[in-house]
Amino acid sequence: MxxxxxxxxxxxxxxxxxxxxxxxxxxxxxxxxxxxxxxxxxxxxxxxxxxxxxxxxxxxxxxxxxxxxxxxxxxxxxxxxxxxxxxxxxxxxxxxxxxxxxxxxxxxxxxxxxxxxxxxxxxxxxxxxxxxxxxxxxxxxxxxxxxxxxxxxxxxxxxxxxxxxxxxxxxxxxxxxxxxxxxxxxxIPSDKTDRPQGSIFAPLARIGMLFQKKRLPLCYIISAILFTALVGYFTTLGSYLTSSLFNLSHEDILWVRAAGIIGMLISPFDGKLVAKYGVKSVLWSGLILAAIGLGLLGVWENLAFLIIMSVIFTTGVAIALPALISLIGQLAGEVRAIAVSFHMFMLFIGASLGPMLSIYLVDIGGHLFTFEILVGLLCISAIVPLFIPLRESSGTKGQEPAHSV
Known part of the structure; x- marks a missing residue:
């Protein structure tokens, strides 16, 4: 074809x-x-x-x-x-x-x-x-x-x-x-791109090539932190809303969580943001927005305000994640597939660590303390893009910047 x-x-x-x-x-x-x-x-x-x-x-x-x-x-x-x-x-x-x-x-x-x-x-x-x-x-x-x-x-x-x-x-x-x-x-149509020949384990050897690309491993710091914060937030939110401050039922909590879907609906439009502002700017903006939403979430013990901040937090995550994947794809070049696979690996390592970290933090410092630690992690991740030099000329901002590296 x-x-x-x-x-x-x-x-x-x-x-x-x-x-x-x-x-x-x-x-x-x-x-x-x-x-x-x-x-x-x-x-x-x-x-x-x-x-x-x-x-x-x-x-x-x-x-x-x-x-x-x-x-x-x-x-x-x-x-x-x-x-x-x-x-x-x-x-x-x-x-x-x-x-x-x-x-x-x-x-x-x-x-x-x-x-x-x-x-x-x-x-x-x-x-x-x-x-x-x-x-x-x-x-x-x-x-x-x-x-x-x-x-x-x-x-x-x-x-x-x-x-x-x-x-x-x-x-x-x-x-x-x-x-x-x-x-x-x-x-869906079949992919017809050329496939490497030889041993079926040969592609695994390409994992080492990821760390030969100096800027790429920095992206994986963001990958791990992003889902540590996301899943940690969901874990903490459950016990926070069942506490005496809100005293919600488990069914009510699910609908509060469901409100986060509103923020996630921005993800399909990330391409337009990247085309206009560049992939690094969009990634950085998403991380900062997520940190703001999560950081303000506990400052007022009001359910409506909490839901609004939750939507802002998930909006930030939804902006950052596609931009991060796009950035990894650009930096990886010919090892794009394994680079994205390692990104997924780091995402779900973060997803596995999020609940354990949150439960530990709630036990030693409470819910608001836990939210603020997660905010701190997001702020650290927001610094990381500053150390990833990437050319994004005006020409690349008119289209998806797949070839800007």
Whole structure:
């Protein structure tokens, strides 16, 4: 398929498919968060043990993304997305049938590995298959899906267990993943870029090349901090809103969290911001906006004000994340796929550390102290772009700056 024909086949339906599949896959990271107390009761384990239903997935998801992102260089983006979705479909069905906690944890690990094949592959697919004037916008849609999954996954599982047994959370997801597999198989064009030959493990050797690019590792500091702050915020928010200051029910808290989706809707428009102001400026602005929203969140004990600051915080994250991915793609050049995979690895390492850090900080200093520490981390990350020299001439600000390095 030649390039003009390929680009013409990337219609809005393809964008919808990639958005939907990104949302539904990454939602699996978060679906067990509202089920922790239920798992503790059903499987007769402690709450700390029950949290491994989420942690086991997260660690496998982070490590697997690094591995499979490299292998997508060898086998192709669409094939890797298809394989991941099919394995995710099977493991999700099996999780709904388990009666032993050990099997739940083992299958959540396998589910995390299967799910990890999708995000780095879909991001590399967007970078390679979309024309330059649509690339950052497409990455914005995918990033929006990743961010919305942190809320949608929790709302979905909470809603299901109000009416059905917890196993139906996974049975319904099984159907959604099966449908998504068909959508990827028949709804998007195949990527036809040249693939390296030789050993299937050869792409893994390219990981070392990331650290030969002096500016690229700095981006990964931002990657880790961004999701440490995001997931740490969600973790702290839950206990903050159930405290005597607000005394909200768990159902009410979910709707407060859902308000954050409003801020996330800006992500698809990040391409226009990058085209006008440059990728570094947009990244820096997003980080500062997120820090402002989170920093002001606890200054007034008013629920409406808290929701507004929450929306400002998630807006900042939604602005920063697509710009960060675009910057990594520019700096990485020929190792773009593994660079984005390492970005995903660092994101979900941050997502795994966020709850642990937040719980520890709440125990020693309280909720407001925790929010301010997370703000401090965001401020540190906002300094990092200043140490990444990047040419962004006026010519590159008129289009997606894929070739500005």
């Amino acid at each position: 030649n390039r003009p024909a390929l680009e013409s086949s990337l219609n809005p339906f393809v964008t919808l498919i990639l958005f939907w599949c990104s949302l539904i896959v990454v939602s699996a990271v978060y679906v067990t968060l509202p089920l922790i107390s239920l798992f503790a009761e059903v499987f007769h384990v402690s709450s700390s043990q029950a949290t491994w239903a989420g942690s086991a997935f997260s660690f496998a998801f982070a490590g697997g993304g690094l591995l499979f992102g490299a292998l997508s260089d060898r086998f192709g983006r669409k094939k890797m997305m298809m394989t991941g979705l099919l394995l995710l479909t099977l493991t999700t069905l099996l999780i709904g049938t388990v009666h032993a906690f050990s099997w739940l944890i083992a299958l959540r690990c396998l589910q995390g590995l299967a799910a990890s094949m999708f995000p780095p592959s879909v991001l590399a697919y967007a970078m390679e298959m979309f024309p330059t004037n649509r690339r950052v916008t497409m990455i914005g849609f995918i990033s929006t899906a990743f961010l919305m999954a942190s809320i949608v996954g929790q709302i979905y599982s909470s809603f299901i267990v109000l009416t059905f047994d917890w196993s139906y959370v996974f049975y319904i997801l099984f159907g959604a993943y099966l449908l998504s597999s068909l959508m990827i198989a028949f709804g």
